Amino acid sequence: MTGADPRDRGGPQQPLLIVDGLKKYFPLRNALGTVSAHVQAVDGIGFSIAKGETLGVVGESGCGKSTTARLLMQLIEPDAGSFVLDGDPVGRGGVTVRELRRQVQMVFQDSYASLNPRHTAAQEIAFGLRVIGKDTATAEAEARQTLRMVGLDPDLYAGRYPHEMSGGQRQRVNIARGIALNPRLLILDEAVSALDKSVQAQVLNLLDDLKQRLNLTYLFISHDLNVVHYVSDRVLVMYLGKIVEVGPVDRIWREAAHPYTRALFSSRLSMNPALRVAAPPLSGDPPNPVRPPSGCRFRTRCTLAEDVCAASEPALIPSPLDAAHAVACHIARAGSGHSLAGALANAA
Template sequence: MSAAIDIRDRGGPAQPLLTVDKLIKHFPIKKGLGGKKAVVRAVDGVDFEILKGETLGIVGESGCGKSTTAKLIMGLIEHDSGQLLFDGEKIGSRALPMRSFRAQTQMVFQDSYSSLNPRMTVEASIAFGPQVHGVPKRQAIERARSLLARVGLEPTRFAARYPHELSGGQRQRVNIARALALEPRLVVLDEAVSALDKSVEAQVLNLLLDLKQDFNLTYLFISHDLNVVRFICDRVAVMYLGQVVEIGPADTVLASPSHPYTAALLSSMPSLDPDNRTEVAPLAGDPPNPIDPPSGCRFHPRCSLMEPVCPANVPPLDGVGELHRVACLARQPGSGHSLAPAQQVAA
């Protein structure tokens, strides 16, 4: 695949590659000794779009629903409700069956070792996907060797090795090569560099940027490291307790966040400057229980801007700037919050 126009592009460059609309996934559980039925609201109405050729980052605390959202997109688990569109077509429909979608969308997982079959060589792991999708064995092996070279692993040295014979960084390069073997359009990277040491992480991040350019890729990049997100992402979505609370250009969101939770995440980042040390905890308390989330704004029990209007009203994800949306009553005109901007009156 080259950086030229992709013949699979049905809607042109203006149409989002992936649209996630009101996506919901609740996991049923039994609560307490009596076995009372309840649900964990892992993903509870997630909305965002990924534009063609961009890298969208998803950040948030552990348990906010980042990885579950990725698995729902990939069809690894079934969603309860909501809609997933890929290039304007509903995923799993007659126009875009799941097999066709998975040929265009691949995923790189966090654990580089458990992602690979320990009984298969590196070459066989990369060539397996194309063979399943009808590529002749010899052509699939040639593609695997070419991709190994592209991700910085000499085929003559690494093709016949097994996963246990590689380092963590080398295994993740193999996983990236395997994801590219089907010539996808969208690659979902779920904490793909978080298990690597910093020097290897930098190499893999630079590799991902080069591959994006060379193969005309679109990335969904899930991470808890805001420095990595700032480096690689064009836009960023912030999730809290199963919902997107802020989304916008990475430079805007990470430089001047509009949501108090985003600001708290940024203030929790360690600094090498001794004059800029964090002396006060940016957030108080633990994340609320996803089985019984707070009413209204789910962040209000931990928010310094909380007012009586916050637990009484659910804030919509509204625009506060160009391509910048936030779910906070303190940022929305006419919400009733004392810090809300004045509502403009039509002339």
């Protein structure tokens, strides 16, 4: 099914989705209900997702990964930002938000909480199909078909309630619910994180299989770097509501340019006990997103921080060596005023 997709309007070169200047501040209200401050959950991020790719999103808890996912799903309204869906701007003069929503579906982390406890697997999948206007019988039939696609025998599982299934089976139902609506982009928000390793592998294989068969594009959010490495084509690293680095997965794995990305990777446990690090590469918690540090948001925990890092915020600019690899760090940009500026790029 990798041939021409009738939904494809912009051609293979046109990214499926371009996001620009996406911003979401959550107001903090005091006892009187007046807004006292804002949590800067997502602060002006921009990226694009190519057709058929898997874009991995990594970062610590609270860095804005899930908020980004919910913004893309239109589950929460962005304070600012624009979307371009397959070449058409979303909103005024382009495709509607409704259209965007239909092309994007999501699989949540908690397989139990994301299924209605009073619905059987088939009912749960059929709900979305009925919402888009199919009658009950058609929706049920399609739901059973979708169950088969995710590797669950409809004769056995269609009538089951969430509590009658295992975590892996429930997550398959969640995936089935997502793909039943025939989306082009599937957001996987920590979709395999709660599963044990063997089930995780099965579900990842299923996702890979579905991607080929249904011409899907994935936004894969996870804190598990090994899994991200395995599934992603490109990786996007977030810190405190900002993108700090984005690039092809192998490049980032080999030569991450941002100190935060490097720290993140060195926190991975090695399979080789001799290579295990004793000291934590990063100390402390991320700063309060209500009042983020001036300049570079990572500078408070960065071992290489200098005056320039507090003075100005580094822009996300493409690396001189690889245009697909962009970094938001003063060190990566020659002439930024940082004493190490350009040194890393030269070393690489």
